[in-house]
Amino acid sequence: MDFKNNIDFARIFQLAPIGMCISQNRIILACNDALTLMFGLNQDLLISASFQILYPTPDEFERTGARIAPIMNTKGSYSDERIMKRASQELFWCHVSGRALDKENPRTAEIWTFEDLSSKRPVSAELTPREREISAMIVEGKTSKMIAKQIGLSPRTVEMHRAKLMRKFCASTSSELVHKLLGPIH
Template sequence: MYIDTIHDAIIGGEDELRQQLLEYQAILDNASLGIIFTRDRRFRHCNPRFSEMYGWPGNELIGQSTSIVYPSEQAFAALSSIAGPILGSGQRLDTELQMKRRDGSLFWCRMLGRAIDPSDHRKGTIFIVEDITERKNAEQALLRAHEELERRVQERTAELAMANARLHAEIQERKLAEQQIRYLAQHDALTGLPNRRLMEDRLEQAIEMARRHQGRVAVLFIDLDRFKPINDKHGHRVGDLLLQATAARLRKLLRAVDTVSRFGGDEFILVLPEMQSATAAVEAAQRVQGALAQPYFIEDHALSVTPSIGISLFPEHGQDASLLIGCADTAMYHAKKAGRANVQLFDPAMKT
C-alpha cells in the first residue's frame, strides 16, 4: 500500500508538471514578442512570433549559430562584446540594433536578454525581441524633416527677418481684432452695455461674494413703458437713440461694483451688490425711476418714457442668477399691472 501511495504521488507530480509545461508553452506560443533560448550562442528554442519575425521555421533554427540573424559577423561580434559583461554580471541586456531576416532584409529590433545563471554561462540565456522598425522609421523621418527644416531656415534667414516684422504687425492687428470680438461677444452692439451673458456672469460672481460674506445682491428688472408707440411713431432710428440715451443715464447712476445690462428690446437689468436691505434696494430703484422719467430730447423730439421696475434679492428670493432674474421679471410685470411707472419688490405671492 505504501508503494501504491508513492506511485500515485509520482503520477500526480508528473501530471502537475505536464500541466505547467503546457501552460508555459501556451504563453510562449501566444506571446506578441519574439522569445528565444540560447546556449553556447546556438538556438535551443524559439516561439512562433520569433520565427514569424525572422522568417525562419522554428525547427530549422534549432542548433544553428545565433550569428545567422545578424547583418554580419562584425555586428555579431560587436553585440557579443557588449552583451558578455552585462549578462555575466547578472544585469539585463537592453539594446536596439538591426537584425537580419532569412531573406536577407534588415529590420530594427529592441533586444532584452538575461542569463539564466550569470555564474555559469553554459546554462544559457533568454532573449526577448521586439520589432521596432516602424518606430525607427518614424524617428529617422522626423530627423530628416528636422534637418530639412534647419536647412530651409538657414536659407531664408533674411526673408524671415522681414516676415517677422510683418508678422508682428499682423499679430497686433489680430490682438485688436480678438479684443473687439470678445467685446462684441459680451456687449450689446447698440448701447455698449454688457449683454445678457456678461451680466449673468457678473451676477453669479456677486452672488458668490455675497454668499461668502453673508451679504445681499439686488437685481432690478427695468422695462420702458410705452416704448413701442414711440418707436412706431418716430421710427427705429429715434427708438435706438432713445435706448442709447437711457443706457447713458443708467451708467451715471452706477457705483463701481454695479452692472447695468441691456437684457433685450427695451428691457434693462441692474445688478447691485452690497445691498444692506430691501429698503435700500427700493430706494435705489426709485432713484433709477426718477432719472429715467426725465424728458429726452432726441432729433427735435421731446420724448417721455417711464420705467416699470421689479426687484429681487439674494438670498431672500433665490440662490442663483436665473432664479433672481425670473423673480425680478415677475415683480416688473406686477409693476406694469399696477399702472406702470412704479417699483415692485418681489413677493412669492406674485407667482400664485
C-alpha cells in the same frame, strides 16, 4: 478549475506576442512562433543555429557578442536596440533583451526577447556595419567618448562616423540625428 495549477508554460512561450528564444553560448535551443515570423525563418533553421543567422554581418555578430558578454557576466541581463536582418535580407530595428537563467553561469542558458520596431523606426539609410553599431549607441544616448571606450575605437574615429551619419541623415545637430534615427513617431 484551479488556473494556477494548470498553467501550460510551454504553450505560453510558444504563443507569446514577442519573439522569444532560449540559448546556450549564443546557440538557439528553442524559439517561439513570433521569432520565426519576425525573422522569416522556420524553427528547423533556427534550432541549433548560431545567433549569427539573425545579424546583418558576421562582424556585427562578433562585435555585439563581445560587447554583451561582460555585461551579462556582471549583471545577468542585457538590453539594447540594434539593427537585425530577416531571411529576406531586410534590415530592421529590434529591441533585444536577455536574462541569464543561472546567474552564477550566465552563458550556460539565457532567455532572449526580440521586439520588431520596424513599424516605428524604419531603417532609412544605407549604413555600414560600423555605422549601424554606432547608431544603436547614439540612440541609447551615449557620447562619442563612451562609444569609443565600449567598442575599442578612438573618440576621433567615432566622431568621424557620427559626422558621416549626420550627412547621410541630413542632420545638423546630434539631437536631430537621434530623432532621424528613431524614425517618424506614429
